[in-house]
Structures are given as structure tokens and as C-alpha cells.
Amino acid sequence: MADTVLESRPDLNLDVVRDEIGDVRTEEMLVNMGPQHPSTHGVLRIVLRTDGEMVLEAVPHIGYLHRCAEKIGENVAPYQYIPYTDRMDYLAGMNNNLAFSLAIEALTGLEVPKRAQVIRVIFAEMNRIASHLVSMGAYGLDMGAFTPFLYAFRERERILDLFEASCGARLTYSYITIGGVTDDVPERFIDVCREYLDYFEPKIAEYNNLLSFNHIFVKRTANVGIISAEKAINWGLSGPSLRGSGVKWDLRKVHPDCGYDEYDFDIPVGQGLKGQLGDCWDRYFVRIQEMQQSVRIVRQALDKLAGTPGEYKHKSGKSVKLPKDEIYYEIEGARGQLGFFIQGDGSQIPYRVKARGPSYCNLSITNEVVKDCLLADVPAIIGSIDVVMGEVDR
Amino acid sequence: MSLDWKQTDIVFVDQPALGAAERLYLPQIWGGMKTTLRHMFKKALRDRTVVQYPEQERPLRVEIYRGVHRLNRDEDGRVACVACFMCETACPAHCIHIEGAESPWADREKYPIKFDIDELRCIYCGMCEEACPVDAIELTPEFKLVGKSREEMIFDKEKLLMVYEQTKNLKPRKDPAITGYPETGHRDRVP
Amino acid sequence: MLKHEYNPHSTSNDDVVTTRLDKLVNFFSNTGPAWARKNSLWPLPFATACCGIELMATGASRYDIGRFGAEAMRFSPRQSDLLICAGRVAIKMMPVLQRIYQQMTEPKWVISMGACASTGGVFDTYAVVQGVDQFLPVDVYVPGCPPRPETLIEGVMAIQRMLDSGELKNSAERGRGLRMVVEPLVQVAVPNSAAELR
Numbered sequence: 001m002a003d004t005v006l007e008s009r010p011d012l013n014l015d016v017v018r019d020e021i022g023d024v025r026t027e028e029m030l031v032n033m034g035p036q037h038p039s040t041h042g043v044l045r046i047v048l049r050t051d052g053e054m055v056l057e058a059v060p061h062i063g064y065l066h067r068c069a070e071k072i073g074e075n076v077a078p079y080q081y082i083p084y085t086d087r088m089d090y091l092a093g094m095n096n097n098l099a100f101s102l103a104i105e106a107l108t109g110l111e112v113p114k115r116a117q118v119i120r121v122i123f124a125e126m127n128r129i130a131s132h133l134v135s136m137g138a139y140g141l142d143m144g145a146f147t148p149f150l151y152a153f154r155e156r157e158r159i160l161d162l163f164e165a166s167c168g169a170r171l172t173y174s175y176i177t178i179g180g181v182t183d184d185v186p187e188r189f190i191d192v193c194r195e196y197l198d199y200f201e202p203k204i205a206e207y208n209n210l211l212s213f214n215h216i217f218v219k220r221t222a223n224v225g226i227i228s229a230e231k232a233i234n235w236g237l238s239g240p241s242l243r244g245s246g247v248k249w250d251l252r253k254v255h256p257d258c259g260y261d262e263y264d265f266d267i268p269v270g271q272g273l274k275g276q277l278g279d280c281w282d283r284y285f286v287r288i289q290e291m292q293q294s295v296r297i298v299r300q301a302l303d304k305l306a307g308t309p310g311e312y313k314h315k316s317g318k319s320v321k322l323p324k325d326e327i328y329y330e331i332e333g334a335r336g337q338l339g340f341f342i343q344g345d346g347s348q349i350p351y352r353v354k355a356r357g358p359s360y361c362n363l364s365i366t367n368e369v370v371k372d373c374l375l376a377d378v379p380a381i382i383g384s385i386d387v388v389m390g391e392v393d394r
Numbered sequence: 395m396s397l398d399w400k401q402t403d404i405v406f407v408d409q410p411a412l413g414a415a416e417r418l419y420l421p422q423i424w425g426g427m428k429t430t431l432r433h434m435f436k437k438a439l440r441d442r443t444v445v446q447y448p449e450q451e452r453p454l455r456v457e458i459y460r461g462v463h464r465l466n467r468d469e470d471g472r473v474a475c476v477a478c479f480m481c482e483t484a485c486p487a488h489c490i491h492i493e494g495a496e497s498p499w500a501d502r503e504k505y506p507i508k509f510d511i512d513e514l515r516c517i518y519c520g521m522c523e524e525a526c527p528v529d530a531i532e533l534t535p536e537f538k539l540v541g542k543s544r545e546e547m548i549f550d551k552e553k554l555l556m557v558y559e560q561t562k563n564l565k566p567r568k569d570p571a572i573t574g575y576p577e578t579g580h581r582d583r584v585p
Numbered sequence: 586m587l588k589h590e591y592n593p594h595s596t597s598n599d600d601v602v603t604t605r606l607d608k609l610v611n612f613f614s615n616t617g618p619a620w621a622r623k624n625s626l627w628p629l630p631f632a633t634a635c636c637g638i639e640l641m642a643t644g645a646s647r648y649d650i651g652r653f654g655a656e657a658m659r660f661s662p663r664q665s666d667l668l669i670c671a672g673r674v675a676i677k678m679m680p681v682l683q684r685i686y687q688q689m690t691e692p693k694w695v696i697s698m699g700a701c702a703s704t705g706g707v708f709d710t711y712a713v714v715q716g717v718d719q720f721l722p723v724d725v726y727v728p729g730c731p732p733r734p735e736t737l738i739e740g741v742m743a744i745q746r747m748l749d750s751g752e753l754k755n756s757a758e759r760g761r762g763l764r765m766v767v768e769p770l771v772q773v774a775v776p777n778s779a780a781e782l783r
Contacts, residue, residue, distance in 0.1 A: 043678060064681075145426075153641070154443050164459070170733060186458075215419065462728075519730075539739075
């Protein structure tokens with residue numbers, strides 16, 4: 001063992017690396033992290049095999065939130081399934097509603113009114129902002145910074161106010177439905193939303209001051225949990241976790257639905273500003289930059305909404321009959337590619353519903369990244385991947 | 395330690411060199427504290443952010459907010475529900491239980507003798523309201539509801555009508571006139 | 586060797602100093618309003634799903650549960666006295682929840698937040714516990730899916746009112762143990778002396 005020398009660094013052998021960071025080989029120990037742990041974002045349980053402070057292996061155990069959400073989909077009509085999609089990725093309910101609605105519409109060939117499409121883009125992007133705000137605040141909490149959490153929720157509450165005025169709920173909206181949206185936006189929505197965007201955009205700089213470029217935060221996240229672009233693609237990562245590794249891939253650009261191709265926006269990718277490309281800080285910072293881009297999209301969409309009168313909902317959205325066909329439809333959710341596979345059998349109730357939750361696929365890389373990290377870096381890595389357990393277990 | 399990884403997978407990361415100020419960490423703490431303190435000493439910012447809940451309340455959009463249910467009365471003071479079971483069918487949580495009976499009135503066939511909603515099981519999705527052909531069941535902007543037992547949280551017909559009495563000023567009934575029953579196939583209202 | 590039966594219903598009333606302090610607090614709470622206890626309810630956020638986000642929002646800037654003295658969210662059951670069960674609880678999660686409840690020190694109260702925790706809500710399936718009150722003594726049910734932060738605050742205030750009126754005794758006094766225990770009773774071998782231990 002002692003004579004194994006790496007080709008890239010012939011001056012080091014592996015045992016010396018371990019000794020250099022002051023780690024003494026000890027007896028291996030299993031550490032159980034979760035399912036009730038403040039920094040596992042829900043009910044994730046990770047069994048860590050540790051050697052002193054080093055993590056040799058991390059096995060995520062899931063299923064603590066299993067509730068047969070897919071099986072339920074085979075027993076209810078599509079419009080009744082919309083509330084269940086809310087509860088998958090509960091931080092971005094609008095995006096989940098959108099993915100399922102788009103899948104059903106693509107399967108049945110339902111035409112969505114123009115106005116509904118614009119409203120959908122606005123709400124999906126606003127929810128992306130809200131979701132990234134929670135992600136940022138919770139990541140700050142994991143890293144021991146409480147203040148950004150309060151600021152993130154302050155801004156998020158105002159987004160929720162807008163949602164609440166439009167659909168009557170704060171978190172589980174069921175707003176975007178098959179064939180459009182359930183209700184038109186309230187009066188003065190455009191003005192209030194624009195006012196909010198004007199208020200929100202300078203706050204991003206405040207977050208950067210407070211957290212992103214704070215040296216203490218950078219020290220805990222930069223150069224930690226590096227995922228190379230190749231590895232990210234091989235493990236099927238998507239969303240900010242993939243883009244943090246420098247891969248320019250976004251379904252809103254690749255196959256634009258809801259008229260995303262009519263909006264002008266960029267895809268932020270990780271650049272390795274504070275450390276190696278693809279580290280936790282890059283993944284975190286991609287989310288901050290995405291909020292900026294979402295603000296851009298919403299601004300354009302609001303302009304568009306003012307000039308798009310008409311219906312907000314297709315009349316027969318509730319009573320669609322699913323043909324004997326199947327479809328897999330993916331959109332870019334807040335956490336990555338959120339897809340629904342739906343198989344119809346000629347009746348109103350689908351034969352099979354399957355969801356591809358981005359968190360589930362993103363979580364699979366845990367062992368690969370956490371391996372050979374320090375125990376204290378595990379919350380940093382899991383927080384940067386930003387899993388939502390409701391979507392992992394389904 | 396196993397060596398089955400690829401050599402290219404291993405990334406050697408050098409710690410960035412820190413200046414004296416960075417090593418002190420105090421300027422960074424001060425940088426964060428500046429923002430915090432600015433918010434702390436601006437009373438206007440504080441007041442705008444926090445809602446002192448039991449004393450203050452944020453206005454809701456009452457027309458659309460999805461809170462506790464109510465069962466509407468029609469203009470004659472009778473229960474507006476015609477026991478068509480549309481809401482019970484539409485409910486994803488199956489929290490509505492209706493028992494219908496022959497109606498004593500001429501203008502409708504049935505009326506509910508029993509109308510229970512399990513407020514604890516309900517997910518407040520608003521599908522019952524959407525499904526109701528006569529706008530009898532509605533969601534109110536009332537959300538201040540907690541219970542000490544599961545039994546008291548099952549709202550029966552009387553309780554739901556009581557919610558209507560309490561909230562009818564806040565949110566008047568959407569469409570008081572019963573205008574036929576096109577979706578349920580009931581006969582038209584007798585003039 | 587003495588066989589000690591592990592009993593989840595037991596409360597250690599005599600062997601810990603803090604329980605003596607607790608009696609002191611009890612003395613004052615019996616003579617007057619339980620202001621000390623009711624204004625320092627430390628919640629344990631057992632947040633599994635959507636309700637957990639609203640629980641976070643309740644603790645965050647706008648709703649600020651700290652105004653009720655309950656901002657000290659403790660993830661250690663030993664330090665908390667109000668279990669807020671937020672979100673659906675799967676069968677697989679139930680032993681964890683029950684173990685957490687057992688580890689909490691008396692007096693302890695439980696808020697069942699949201700439809701899923703209270704009744705199983707919309708998920709009436711084999712995997713979801715149809716109401717945590719089948720396994721835990723729940724004091725206050727908060728409806729909603731998820732409840733608004735205001736509604737949760739109402740729930741905390743309901744607990745405070747119950748404490749104030751002396752209506753709510755701690756779970757040992759009111760004789761409401763766990764109705765059902767998920768895990769089997771474990772026979773733990775307790776050595777009689779240190780010599781036996783060696």
C-alpha cells in the first residue's frame with residue numbers, strides 16, 4: 001500500500017496524503033446521520049463509514065417519506081392528481097404542476113391559450129426564485145449562518161403573497177392545471193409583481209455581501225465536494241447541480257415549452273470562481289445567478305402578459321380522455337429535470353404515472369462526492385446538492 | 395484504500411494563500427454585521443417585515459383564499475346543497491361524507507341530511523368548490539382553527555352552516571340564485 | 586444479573602436533578618399562571634415534508650415565533666418540550682418519531698401540524714400513518730395542508746392557554762402514555778454491580 005504512487009503527483013503517495021492532514025488511521029466506525037437531522041433537509045438518512053474524521057463511504061437510505069404518490073396517480077383523474085404533484089417538490093409546487101400539466105397536454109394534444117402560457121412562465125419562474133431562496137437560506141443555516149435565512153424568507157414571503165392572491169394558497173398551489181391555470185391573475189398583479197422585482201433585484205447583491213462572498217462561507221464551501229463535468233453527466237445530475245460543474249444544459253433552452261424561446265435569458269454555469277470548478281460554492285452560486293435570470297424572464301413575461309388578453313384556461317381541461325399512448329415529458333424544474341411518464345388506456349384515468357424527480361437522481365451521487373471528505377463537509381455537500389425528500393421518496 | 399478509481403478523477407486542491415486580514419476573519423464578520431445592523435436599527439424595515447400576528451393581520455384576498463369550508467344558505471334560509479355528490483367525487487382526500495334524502499321542498503329533488511367534512515383530512519385544494527353546480531360549498535378566508543381532538547374537527551352540517559353565518563359578511567355568497575342544474579341533470583327550478 | 590424491562594411509559598421522576606427543579610417550577614405554576622413554562626416552549630421541529638417549510642416560515646422573519654418564546658428550535662429531544670410533528674409520517678418513520686417522543690423530557694406536549702400528520706390527509710395508502718395520534722398523545726391538531734403560519738401560531742397559543750388554565754397536565758399525570766408502541770419491548774440486561782460489569 002505504501003508504495004502506490006499516483007502518476008499525477010509522484011511526490012505523494014496515498015498514505016502520506018492521509019498523514020499530511022494530520023489524520024491518524026483509527027478503527028472504522030459507522031455513523032448514522034438522520035433521518036431526523038437538521039442538515040439533511042428532511043428525512044434523509046445517511047450511514048457514513050468513517051475513519052476518524054474521514055468519510056470512507058456514505059450510503060443514503062431513503063423511503064422515510066414514501067407515500068405511493070405514483071400509484072395514487074393510477075387511481076385518480078389527471079386534474080385530481082395536480083394536488084399530489086404539489087406535494088412532491090413542495091418548494092416548487094408550480095413547476096411540478098406545470099410538468100404534469102404539460103405532460104397530459106402533450107399526450108392529449110390539448111391547446112393551451114396564449115395568456116395561460118405567459119401566466120405559467122411567470123409563476124414557474126417566481127417559484128424558482130422562491131425555491132432558490134429557501135435553498136440559499138437553508139444552506140446558510142447548514143453552514144452556521146442564521147441571518148441569510150431570515151432575509152431569504154422575508155423576500156420569499158412576498159412571492160408567496162403574490163401566489164396567495166392568485167390562487168388562494170401559500171405553498172400547495174394547484175394553480176397551474178391541465179389546459180391552463182385555475183384562475184386569472186388578480187387586478188394590479190402586473191404592477192405589484194413589477195414592484196416586487198424592483199425590490200428584489202438589489203437584494204441579490206445583499207445576499208452576496210452577506211453570504212456568497214463572505215470569506216467564512218467560502219472557506220467552508222469552496223474546494224469542497226468537487227464534481228467534474230464528466231462525472232456530473234455520468235451520474236445523471238441535472239439542474240443547478242449539473243450547471244455548477246460547468247455544463248451548459250438547460251431544458252428551457254434545449255427544448256423550450258410554454259414559449260420559453262421567446263424570452264431572453266442566459267444560463268449561468270459554474271466557473272470555479274472561488275476554487276475548483278464544480279465545488280459546493282459553484283453550485284450555490286449558480287442558484288444565486290439563476291434568481292437574477294428568473295427576474296429577467298419574469299420582467300419580459302409581465303410585459304407580454306399586459307398585451308395578451310383572452311382566455312386563461314381551456315374549457316375541457318378537466319374532462320380529458322387519455323388516448324392509448326404513452327409520453328415522457330420533461331421540464332426544467334427548480335432542482336433539475338423534472339419529468340412525468342404517463343401511459344393512457346383510453347379512459348380518463350391514466351394506466352401508469354411515473355415521476356422522474358431531479359432530487360432523486362442528484363442524490364445518487366452522494367457517495368461518490370462524500371467519499372474521502374471530512375465529516376464536517378458532509379452537510380455542505382448535501383446542502384449544495386439541495387435535495388427535497390418529498391421528491392426523492394414520492 | 396482501494397485504487398479502482400481513475401487517476402484523472404483525483405483533483406489536488408491547494409489551499410489559497412490568505413492575507414493577514416483574511417486570516418483574522420474579523421473584517422468578514424464585520425462585513426456581514428453591517429447588513430444585519432442596518433436592518434436592526436431601521437425601525438421602518440422592521441415594522442414592514444414582521445406581522446404581530448394576533449394583534450395585526452395581513453389582509454387576505456377573500457374571494458379566493460382557501461380556508462375552512464362553509465355550506466351556504468339560499469335566499470330562503472334553506473341549505474343550498476342539493477346532495478348531488480359532485481364534491482364528494484371530486485375531493486382527492488375523500489374527506490366529504492354526504493347522505494342525501496328526499497327534499498321537502500318543491501324546487502329540488504334531494505337535500506343533505508348529513509354533510510360532514512373532516513377538516514383535518516382536507517387539503518384545502520378547492521376542488522369541491524369548483525365542482526359544486528349550485529355554489530353551495532365554498533371555502534372561506536377563515537383559517538384560525540385549531541382543535542383538541544379529531545372528533546371536534548369533523549364539521550357537520552350545522553357547524554358548516556354556522557361558518558356561513560359567521561363569514562357571510564366577509565365573503566358574500568358568490569351566486570345566490572340557483573339557476574337550473576345543467577351538470578347534474580336535475581330538473582329546473584320551479585318558479 | 587437483574588433483568589430490567591425497558592418500558593417506554595416510564596418517566597424518570599426521582600433520579601435526575603432537573604426533575605427536582607421541575608417540581609419547583611410546578612409549585613409556582615400551581616400557585617399562579619404557568620408563565621415561565623408557557624413562554625418558553627422550546628419546539629422540536631419534526632419536519633418531514635411541506636409543513637416543515639411552513640414551520641420554517643413561522644420561525645422566520647415575518648411570523649417570528651420568537652414573539653411567543655418558542656423560537657429556540659431544538660433538534661435534540663432532550664432540550665425541547667413541544668414536539669411539532671409537521672408533515673406526513675411514513676410507517677418507516679414512525680419508530681423514529683416515537684423514539685424522539687420518548688426521549689423528550691417531561692412535561693412535553695405535541696402539536697400535530699397539518700392534514701398528513703393529523704389524519705394521513707390525502708395520502709390514504711399503506712405507507713402513511715393515518716394520524717400520528719394513533720401512536721402519540723396529541724394535544725393540539727392544526728388543520729391545513731400545510732397550515733398557514735398564523736394557524737400554527739394559533740396552535741402554539743392554544744397550548745399556552747391550556748397551560749394557563751391548568752387544564753393541560755403533563756403526559757405522565759394525565760395518564761396518557763403511548764397507546765401503541767411500534768417497537769417490541771426490549772429486554773435489556775443491566776449488571777448489578779461494577780464487578781459484574783467487568
